[in-house]
Amino acid sequence: MRPLHRSLLVLALIALVPGCRRPSGSAGADAGTPIAAAGPQRTVTVKGSDTMVLLGQRWAEQFMKTHPEAKLQVTGGGSGTGIAALINGTTDIAMSSRPIKDPETQQVRQRNPTGPVELAVALDGITFYVHETNPVEALTLEQLEGIDLGDITRWKDVGGKDAPIVVYSRENSSGTYVFVKDEVLGGEDFTERAQTLPGTAAVVHAVSLELNGIGYGGSAYARGIKELKVKTDARSEAIAPTARNIQNGTYPLSRRLYFYLPREASGTTKAFIDYVLSPEGQKLVTDVGYFPVK
Structure with missing residues (x-):
């Protein structure tokens, strides 16, 4: 065999040996793979809150139009799922509709001592949400608590018709579930009669079909149903979840939506976050149905 042919054969065999292939640029697309093991051209992963997934996808789509070299992958699963991925090192950004908890923060710091970044x-x-035909326009926080705990079971007890209340809730990995449990139910569990659904869109769909239903979720998903006004107590004014009331904190159930990072952002991740917080990125927040922080 000629020396040149022999060299080419050796190179071909090396290329077939596992671990000797060049990075393809798609490493990290699998959310179960620790991102520390990925190459410099890996996909930036954004995972978590189902409330935020539509907004996250819109941000990613628009960002990649102006940054064609960037690759972002946005998936839901719930705030708890996103934070678990942050702890395990399998996502670059965790989306969460609730603040991270102290034990979760400590777990993140076991892998990244300077994290997490909020x-x-x-x-x-x-x-x-209630059905469009439901005559009830507003409920107090106490009434909402009674309904979700199962203490109030008929609409006539809160000013509606004589019909049973059908309660819809989210799965316990949802940040929205945690928020309602903490802020409305005082930390207690939902009634056993509550029907658990996998996302806000599913809750809205169920309520739109059930004349006696009530569910909850982010304001961006309120389509084909009635949004209830909320009163802090029986003597208070009923406040609608409008942009003005949410941004100035008048609406009793206002909240922030978060990105959590394992460490200070760099590279594509930082460029993406800069876009999200830019005037253009915050305009998308409004377009989707949420409210800008700036």
């Missing part, structure tokens, strides 16, 4: 990227108001 960024408020949008504002939202937890909205309680």
Whole structure:
């Protein structure tokens, strides 16, 4: 065999040996792979809150139009799922509709001592939905608590018709679930009669079909249903979840939506976050149905 042919054969065999291939640029697309093992051209992963997934996807789509070299992958699963991925090192950004908890912070720091980094990227108001034909216009926080705990079971007890209340809720990995449990139910569990659904869109769909239903979620998903006004108590004014009321904190169930990072951002991740917080990125917040932080 000629020396040149022999050299080419050796190079071909090396190329077939596992681990000797050049990076393809798609490493990190699998959310289950620790991002530390990925190459410099890997996909930036954004994972978590189902409330935020539509907004996250819109941000990513628009960012990649002006940064064609960038690759972003946005998936839902719930705030708890996103924070678990942050802890495990399998996402660059965790989307969360609730603040991270102290034990979760400590777990993140086991892998990244300087983390996590918290960024408020949008504002939202937890909205309680009822069917469009439901005559009830407003409920107090106490009434909402009674309904979700199962103490109030008929609409006539809160000013509606004589019909049973059908309660819809989110799964316990949802940040929206945690927010309502903490802020409305005082930390207690939802009634056993509550029907658990996998996302806000599913809750809205269920309520739109059930004349006696009530559910909750982010204001951006309120389509084909009625949004209830909320009163802090029986003597208070009923406040609607409008942009003005949510941004100035008048609406009782206003909240922030967060990005959590394992460490200070760099590279494509930093460029993406800069875009999210830019005037253009914050305009998308409004377009989707949430409210800007700036």
